[in-house]
Amino acid sequence: MKYLVIIILLITSGTLWAQSSWKAPDKAQKQLSPLVFDEDMAQQGRQLYSRSCASCHGTVSKNNYAIMIPAPGDPASEGFQNQTDGSLFYKIQKGKGAMPAFEDVYGTDEIWAMVAYFRSFNKNYEQQLMQLDGVEKFNFKTAVAYDFNIDKLVVKVTSDDKFVENVEVAAFVKGMFGNLALGKAKTNTKGIAYFDVDADMPGDTKGNLNFYVKVNKNYSYAKSTVALKVTEPNIPVAVTEGRHLWSPNKDAPIWLIITFWGVVFGIWGAIFYIIFTLFRLKKYKAD
Amino acid sequence: MKTDTTYKDLSPEKIENDLLQTVNWSRSHKLWMTALTIGLVVCLYFYYTQLRDGLGVTGMNDYVSWGIYISNFVFFVATSLIGMLISSVLGLLKVKWITPIARIAEMIAVAFAFVAGLVIIIDMGRPDRLHHVFVYGRIQSPILWDVVVVTTYVMLSLLLLYIPLIPDLAICAKKEGLLPKLQRRIYKALSLGWANTPAQFKIIKNGIRMLAVLIIPVALGIHTVTSWLFAMTLRSGWDSPIFGPYFVSGAFVTGCASVIILMYVFRKQYKLDHYLTDRHFNLMGKLLVLVSLVYVYFNINEIIVPAYKLREAEAGHILDLLVGRESVMFWIVQVGGLIIPFLLLLLKPMRKPGPAALISLIVVIGAWFKRYLIVIPVQLQPYLPIQNVPDSYSHYMPTWPEIWITVASFIMVIMIITLLAKLFPIISIWELQEETEKNQQS
Known part of the structure; x- marks a missing residue:
C-alpha cells in the first residue's frame, strides 16, 4: 500500500511536472498564423491529425488519449486551449520526449491547419491576426x-x-x-x-x-x-486474375482439374465396375 | 507339450466349426459392448460440452490450432494403412501365410479409416457446416483431396473386407440354431446368391485382384495427402519434401503393431492357436522389424538434415525436440517406442505371441505420441510470432474434455472391430479350406 501511494504520487507529480515544464520560448509563443483559420483549414487539420496524432492523443474532445507518462492529453482540453497559437505551433514543430517533431514532416501551413483544427473545438476562441502592414503581398x-x-x-x-x-x-x-x-x-x-x-x-x-x-x-x-x-496507362492486374493455385475454386488450374477429376472418376469408375460384377454372382448360381 | 498342429492338418468341417464359433451373441460379448457403450456415452458428454461451448473447451489456441485431435487423426489414418500392406501388397506377391491375418488387417483398416473421418469432424468448431467443405471447398486445397481420398479408402477397404466375405456369409446363412433367423436372412441377402460355383469364384477373385491393385495408390494417396496437409504449408518442421514417405513408412509400423495386438487378443479370446500360430507372430514380428527400419531411416533423414544446418527458422523447432522442452517425450518415443522395440524383436523369443504383443503395444503408444510430436511443437515456432497474446498461448496442454473425446474415438474403433468380429468370421473360412484341400491333395 505504501509503495502504491508513492508510485501514484510519482506518476502524478511526473505528469504535472511534464505538463507544466514544457513551455515554448517566448518568441515562439508570440508567433501568429498568417492564415485565417476557417472550416477548410480545420478540415485539412483533421485529416493530418488522424494520420499522425490520433494514435497517441486520441479522438479530439473524447479524452481517449493513450496511457503514457507524461499523458499526451486531449487537444480540446484546457491545458492545450490555454496555450497561445504560437505555443501549439512550436510544440508540434519541435516535439519533446515521446512527442515527435513534425517540422520535417509537415509544412508550416499544415501545422497551422492542425492548430486551426484544435481551435475549432473552442467556442470562446478568437484568432489574433497578424499585422501584415508593410509586408509585400502576393495573389x-x-x-x-x-x-x-x-x-x-x-x-x-x-x-x-x-x-x-x-x-x-x-x-x-x-x-x-x-x-x-x-x-x-x-x-x-x-x-x-x-x-x-x-x-x-x-x-x-x-x-x-x-x-x-x-x-x-x-x-x-x-x-x-x-x-x-505523362506516362502510359497503368492497368493494375489483380494477382487473383487467371488460373492459379491461389485462385478461387472456379479459376483452378486446368491441369489440376483434369488430374483431380481424372483420378477420382478413374478410381470410382473401377469401384462401381467391381460392385457391378458382384451382381452377376446370382447369374452363375448353378453351373 | 504343445503340438505343432496348424489349420493345414485339420479337416474342412473342423475349420468351419472352429471359425464359426466366434459368430454369436454371447453374454460376455454383450457385457463388453455395454461397458464400451457406457464409456462412449460418458466421453460423448464432453463432446456435447464442446458443441455447446465451442472449441474453447479444448487446449487449442492461436498458436496451436491443431491439437491432439489432428495428431489423433494422423495416427488413425496411419494405422488404417496396414490393410493395404497385408491383403494387397503381400496378397499380390502370393505370400501364403497372410491368409488367416488378411481379414484382421482389413477390419483394422475399415475401423480406423472410418473413425479417422469422424475425428476430423470432432476437430471442427461448427460441425453443422460440414457440407461447406464440399460447397466452398477449393480443388487446389490438400484438405479437399484428403476428404476425397479418405472416403475412397473407406469404400475400398469395405469392399476388400466384404468381397472375400461373400462365401463365408453363405456359410453363416446356413448355420441354423446359433443365430437369429433375421440375421441369417441378412447374411443370405448379403451373400448375393453364393453357391460355390467356379464361375462365381472367378468373379470374386477377379474383383479382389482389381481391388488389391487399386488400393495401393489410394492407400499411398491417403497418407501422402495427410502428410501434405502439413508439408504444403510454410512452416519450419513441416516444410519437408520427404513428409509423404515419412508418413507412409511410419503408418506401416503402427499398422503392423496393431495387427499383432489384435491377433493376440483374438487368439486368446477365441482359442485360435491353430490358426494364428506362433509362426504368424514370428513372421509379423519380422515384418514389424522391416518396416521399423525403414521408418528409422526416414526419421534420421527428417531430423539430421535440418539439425546439421540449424537454419534460424528451423533451429527453434529442432532444438525443442532434441534438447528443449519436448526432448523428454521425443527421446522416449524415438528410443523407447521405436529403436528398443525393433532391437528386441530381432531376438526370436521376443517374437513369441505374448512378448510380441506387449512390444507392439509399446510401439503403438509410442506411435501415437510420435504424431503428437509431429503436429504440435512445430506450431509453437511460427516464422512470425503472434503479437499481444497471453503467455499461456506459448505452450499447449490438452484439456480433460479434449482427452476424453479422443478416448471416445478409440472406444469407437474398438466397438467397430468387436462388432465386425462378432458378425463375421475373423478368419476367412473358405480360403483356409481351399488351402488345406490343396495341402491334403499334395
Whole structure:
C-alpha cells in the first residue's frame, strides 16, 4: 500500500511536472498564423491529425488519449486551449520526449491547419491576426504543364497577371499513402520553375500523374493539384486474375482439374465396375 | 507339450466349426459392448460440452490450432494403412501365410479409416457446416483431396473386407440354431446368391485382384495427402519434401503393431492357436522389424538434415525436440517406442505371441505420441510470432474434455472391430479350406 501511494504520487507529480515544464520560448509563443483559420483549414487539420496524432492523443474532445507518462492529453482540453497559437505551433514543430517533431514532416501551413483544427473545438476562441502592414503581398496563381521534350514539369507562377521571380516552388507527385517530393526550385525571370520527372513513374489507369505544387513567399501561399497525362496507362492486374493455385475454386488450374477429376472418376469408375460384377454372382448360381 | 498342429492338418468341417464359433451373441460379448457403450456415452458428454461451448473447451489456441485431435487423426489414418500392406501388397506377391491375418488387417483398416473421418469432424468448431467443405471447398486445397481420398479408402477397404466375405456369409446363412433367423436372412441377402460355383469364384477373385491393385495408390494417396496437409504449408518442421514417405513408412509400423495386438487378443479370446500360430507372430514380428527400419531411416533423414544446418527458422523447432522442452517425450518415443522395440524383436523369443504383443503395444503408444510430436511443437515456432497474446498461448496442454473425446474415438474403433468380429468370421473360412484341400491333395 505504501509503495502504491508513492508510485501514484510519482506518476502524478511526473505528469504535472511534464505538463507544466514544457513551455515554448517566448518568441515562439508570440508567433501568429498568417492564415485565417476557417472550416477548410480545420478540415485539412483533421485529416493530418488522424494520420499522425490520433494514435497517441486520441479522438479530439473524447479524452481517449493513450496511457503514457507524461499523458499526451486531449487537444480540446484546457491545458492545450490555454496555450497561445504560437505555443501549439512550436510544440508540434519541435516535439519533446515521446512527442515527435513534425517540422520535417509537415509544412508550416499544415501545422497551422492542425492548430486551426484544435481551435475549432473552442467556442470562446478568437484568432489574433497578424499585422501584415508593410509586408509585400502576393495573389499567387500557378500554371502547371509537362514538357515532353525535356521530361520536366513546368510551373509558372504569376501574381495579378505578372510573373513572380525568385519565389520558392515545391512540387510533389501524389501517391496513395503520401507525396513523393520532386524537389524545390526557385522561379526564373519568367516566373518559371522546372522539376525533373521520371517518366517511367507508374500513373493511374489513364496514364495520369497527380502533381501537387506549392508556392510560398513571405506570408503568401498557393497550392494546386493537377493531373497530367505523362506516362502510359497503368492497368493494375489483380494477382487473383487467371488460373492459379491461389485462385478461387472456379479459376483452378486446368491441369489440376483434369488430374483431380481424372483420378477420382478413374478410381470410382473401377469401384462401381467391381460392385457391378458382384451382381452377376446370382447369374452363375448353378453351373 | 504343445503340438505343432496348424489349420493345414485339420479337416474342412473342423475349420468351419472352429471359425464359426466366434459368430454369436454371447453374454460376455454383450457385457463388453455395454461397458464400451457406457464409456462412449460418458466421453460423448464432453463432446456435447464442446458443441455447446465451442472449441474453447479444448487446449487449442492461436498458436496451436491443431491439437491432439489432428495428431489423433494422423495416427488413425496411419494405422488404417496396414490393410493395404497385408491383403494387397503381400496378397499380390502370393505370400501364403497372410491368409488367416488378411481379414484382421482389413477390419483394422475399415475401423480406423472410418473413425479417422469422424475425428476430423470432432476437430471442427461448427460441425453443422460440414457440407461447406464440399460447397466452398477449393480443388487446389490438400484438405479437399484428403476428404476425397479418405472416403475412397473407406469404400475400398469395405469392399476388400466384404468381397472375400461373400462365401463365408453363405456359410453363416446356413448355420441354423446359433443365430437369429433375421440375421441369417441378412447374411443370405448379403451373400448375393453364393453357391460355390467356379464361375462365381472367378468373379470374386477377379474383383479382389482389381481391388488389391487399386488400393495401393489410394492407400499411398491417403497418407501422402495427410502428410501434405502439413508439408504444403510454410512452416519450419513441416516444410519437408520427404513428409509423404515419412508418413507412409511410419503408418506401416503402427499398422503392423496393431495387427499383432489384435491377433493376440483374438487368439486368446477365441482359442485360435491353430490358426494364428506362433509362426504368424514370428513372421509379423519380422515384418514389424522391416518396416521399423525403414521408418528409422526416414526419421534420421527428417531430423539430421535440418539439425546439421540449424537454419534460424528451423533451429527453434529442432532444438525443442532434441534438447528443449519436448526432448523428454521425443527421446522416449524415438528410443523407447521405436529403436528398443525393433532391437528386441530381432531376438526370436521376443517374437513369441505374448512378448510380441506387449512390444507392439509399446510401439503403438509410442506411435501415437510420435504424431503428437509431429503436429504440435512445430506450431509453437511460427516464422512470425503472434503479437499481444497471453503467455499461456506459448505452450499447449490438452484439456480433460479434449482427452476424453479422443478416448471416445478409440472406444469407437474398438466397438467397430468387436462388432465386425462378432458378425463375421475373423478368419476367412473358405480360403483356409481351399488351402488345406490343396495341402491334403499334395
